[in-house]
Amino acid sequence: MRIGVLALQGAFVEHERMLQRLGVETFEIRHLADWQQPMAGLILPGGESTAMMRVMKDEGLMEPIQKAIKEGLPVLGTCAGMILLDDQHLGCMDVTVKRNAYGRQLGSFQTTYNIKGIGDVSMVFIRAPYIERCGEGVEVLSTLDGHVVAAKEKNMLACSFHPELTEDTRLHEYWLKEFVQQKD
Amino acid sequence: MEDRVQLNRNLAQMLKGGVIMDVTTPEQAKIAEEAGACAVMALERIPADIRAAGGVSRMSDPKMIRGIQEAVSIPVMAKCRIGHFAEAQILEAIEIDYIDESEVLSPADDIYHIDKRKFKVPFVCGAKDLGEALRRINEGATMIRTKGEPGTGDIIQAVRHMRMMQSEIRRLVSMSEDELYEAAKQLRVPYELVQYVHENGKLPVVNFAAGGVATPADAALMMQLGAEGVFVGSGIFKSGNPVKRAQAIVKAVTNYNNPKILAELSEDLGEAMVGINEQEIELLMAERGK
Numbered sequence: 389m390r391i392g393v394l395a396l397q398g399a400f401v402e403h404e405r406m407l408q409r410l411g412v413e414t415f416e417i418r419h420l421a422d423w424q425q426p427m428a429g430l431i432l433p434g435g436e437s438t439a440m441m442r443v444m445k446d447e448g449l450m451e452p453i454q455k456a457i458k459e460g461l462p463v464l465g466t467c468a469g470m471i472l473l474d475d476q477h478l479g480c481m482d483v484t485v486k487r488n489a490y491g492r493q494l495g496s497f498q499t500t501y502n503i504k505g506i507g508d509v510s511m512v513f514i515r516a517p518y519i520e521r522c523g524e525g526v527e528v529l530s531t532l533d534g535h536v537v538a539a540k541e542k543n544m545l546a547c548s549f550h551p552e553l554t555e556d557t558r559l560h561e562y563w564l565k566e567f568v569q570q571k572d
Numbered sequence: 573m574e575d576r577v578q579l580n581r582n583l584a585q586m587l588k589g590g591v592i593m594d595v596t597t598p599e600q601a602k603i604a605e606e607a608g609a610c611a612v613m614a615l616e617r618i619p620a621d622i623r624a625a626g627g628v629s630r631m632s633d634p635k636m637i638r639g640i641q642e643a644v645s646i647p648v649m650a651k652c653r654i655g656h657f658a659e660a661q662i663l664e665a666i667e668i669d670y671i672d673e674s675e676v677l678s679p680a681d682d683i684y685h686i687d688k689r690k691f692k693v694p695f696v697c698g699a700k701d702l703g704e705a706l707r708r709i710n711e712g713a714t715m716i717r718t719k720g721e722p723g724t725g726d727i728i729q730a731v732r733h734m735r736m737m738q739s740e741i742r743r744l745v746s747m748s749e750d751e752l753y754e755a756a757k758q759l760r761v762p763y764e765l766v767q768y769v770h771e772n773g774k775l776p777v778v779n780f781a782a783g784g785v786a787t788p789a790d791a792a793l794m795m796q797l798g799a800e801g802v803f804v805g806s807g808i809f810k811s812g813n814p815v816k817r818a819q820a821i822v823k824a825v826t827n828y829n830n831p832k833i834l835a836e837l838s839e840d841l842g843e844a845m846v847g848i849n850e851q852e853i854e855l856l857m858a859e860r861g862k
Contacts, residue, residue, distance in 0.1 A: 396826050397589040397610055418826055419833060435586050435610065436646050442608030443826055446819070467586075487645055493669040494692055496579045514582050515647065515669070553582050 389568065392417050392427040394453075396443040398435015398468060402552035406560050407431075419447045429462040429568040432469030434514070434550050437487070440468060441477060454478050462543045462567040464560070470546035471517050481544050482523025489518045489535070489548075503538050503547075504529045506562050511537070511549035518548050543567060577714060580694030583647070583669070584715035584778035587611055587801055591791070591822050592780070594618045594805040598643035604808070607818035611647040611669070613803065614640040619676050619723030620806035620845065623855065628678045631659040634666050641666070649696070654861040655681025657690075664693040670715070671695045673708075675860035676722045676805075685861060688712030698782065700733045700858055702740035702769070706761040709777055716775055718799070719858040720783015723806050725847025727784045727793065729858055734781055734797045744769045783858070786811070786844050788824030788837045795828035812842030 391407055393400045395416035404414045417423055417430075430453070432440075444450045457463050457473075457480045465473045472478050474485040490496070496514045503509055511532070519536035522528060530538035530547070537548040545567055551559040590610025595601040601612050616632040617625065631652045641648045647669035652659035654673055659680075663671050673686055675698050688695040689712035698719035699705035705716045718737070720730030744755060744766060756766040768776050781794035782803035791802045804821055811817045820837040827833040 395589070397608075399585045399588060401588070402585065419830070435588070436590060438605055438646055439590055439608040439610045439822065442606070442819070443823060446823065492641075492667045493580070493583055493647065493694060494664075494667050496583065498575050498579060512579070512582060514579065514586055550582065553585065 389413065389428045390415060390426065391429045391431060391568070392423075392425070393431045394433060394440070394444075394469075396435075396447075397439045398433045399550070399552060400431075400433040400435075402550075403431045403433050403466075406552050406557055410557055410560060410564065412564065417449070420449060420452075423449060423452055427461070429464070429564070430456070432463060432465040432472050433552070434467035434469060437468040437471040437477065440472060450478070454480060457544065460543050462563070463545070464563045464567070465544070465546040466550055466552060467514065467516055467548060470519075470548060473544060473546050474519075481541050481546060482526055483519045483539065483541075483546070484521035485517045486520045487517050488515055489520075490516050499532070501530060501532055503559070505566070506558050509551065509556055509558060510554045512553045513549050516548045519546075576692055577689075577712070580714035581777050583694060584696070587647070587715075587780075588778055589825060590801045591818075591825055592649065592801070592803045593808055593818060594803075595640060595809070598639045600809055600814075601640045601643045601648075603815055604818060605644045605646050607815060608822035609646060609818065610801070611649055612640065612644060613649045613651065613672065613805070615651055618806045618809060619857075620725075620810050621723075622676060623723040623848075630677060631656070631662065634662060637663075637668065638666060641668075651677055652686075653677040654679040655684050655686060657686045660686050660691060660693075660695075664691055668693060673697050673713070675719055675857045679860045685711050696780075698858070698861075699737065700862075701736045702744070703759040703761065704862055705737060705775055705779070706759060706765045706769070709775065710761055710765060713777065715778050715780065717780040717782040717803055718794075720781065720785070721853065722783045722857055724784050724849075724853060725786040725807060725810075725845040726849055727786070727790045730781050730783045730785065730794060731797065733858070734794060734799060737775075737779070738798045741769055741773060741775070745773045785821070786847065787841070788820045788834055791821050791824045792828040792834050795825055801825060807845055810845035812844075817841050817844075
């Protein structure tokens with residue numbers, strides 16, 4: 389089982405380390421040639437969504453990624469990765485995400501809170517977004533102070549925070565078990 | 573570790589693999605964002621112009637910085653003078669995302685840097701070698717960049733600083749544990765920081781390249797030397813075709829290990845900034861603040 393990690397910009401190495409700790413092989417997707425390899429799942433990491441969108445479009449990666457996700461490729465999006473999945477960007481998930489929803493860096497924070505199906509986890513929010521609209525097929529997994537910060541829909545799992553910046557591997561394990569292995 | 577320090581180090585992690593561009597107007601900031609910059613540095617004059625104008629160079633007008641904050645959704649950074657904690661307080665008050673305590677501006681204090689742990693807002697600082705980098709981290713910097721030689725378009729100083737840091741890191745890694753105490757003494761930094769580098773083979777914070785980056789090849793060079801991203805100051809908006817050059821440098825940082833893509837990116841970029849050679853420089857900004 390190999391997991392592709394979009395490595396255009398941002399904290400992709402942290403996701404790779406997380407998966408490698410779980411004994412899962414990873415590879416980086418930087419341009420179209422990398423995309424041709426077979427993968428059991430895809431991670432869209434944190435970083436700046438505008439920077440990632442720019443490079444994704446110019447490298448011709450946008451359409452193939454969109455198509456693969458719509459055809460059922462398991463995907464995990466964190467922070468900027470969640471923004472990429474929404475109806476304003478790749479248009480894969482039936483959600484609208486509010487960018488920089490907690491303001492600038494002074495609004496960044498860490499807290500411990502519950503995710504349905506996982507339990508209490510440490511959540512790191514860095515200039516984070518949240519989901520402001522959920523479509524019918526979307527299941528909310530965590531609502532913090534009235535805002536949706538984790539949700540799933542079909543083959544897609546998205547969260548506002550950064551599990552890859554903590555030592556806690558449970559969200560990645562949950563995604564591998566419920567989304568990636570389920571599909572095999 | 574305090575939450576705030578960790579959160580501020582985390583923001584720098586999100587900038588990795590990206591390009592931070594100097595901008596002087598909201599229009600330039602939009603061009604940078606559209607080209608794929610992961611953050612912008614708001615300042616009244618880019619380093620090349622600071623160099624040309626001479627005189628005392630200070631923090632930019634907060635109103636000008638606000639205009640840029642309103643124009644883009646990516647993080648906005650701004651510079652304060654070395655040791656000028658009042659300028660830093662002002663930048664924190666306007667909720668800047670990152671403060672660069674920068675040798676590009678005229679230093680306000682020739683002994684003390686800002687006690688950056690007193691602030692909630694994060695700081696990036698320049699360094700020429702591992703000792704400077706760790707001293708700044710000890711003062712609370714949550715991101716490091718090479719000093720390079722700003723406003724020159726000459727990459728040699730950034731290369732020198734990055735190579736120096738990497739070779740000193742490798743030296744610490746290869747030391748036996750009882751040698752680390754002496755290393756800490758020589759570097760003038762706490763033992764814990766030396767121990768971290770010894771065990772992890774890297775700085776405890778993200779390390780970018782800055783100062784003299786003018787082409788996609790320069791950016792790729794710095795990434796291959798171990799930078800985790802690059803700052804481009806004068807190199808973009810002092811060149812013939814800023815939009816194209818900005819996009820090319822962004823993609824060069826992503827594909828820094830792919831010469832075929834770099835070759836395509838380097839085509840038809842128009843005039844690069846003219847640049848000044850190291851020997852022609854009258855003012856060495858990298859010598860400010862050690």
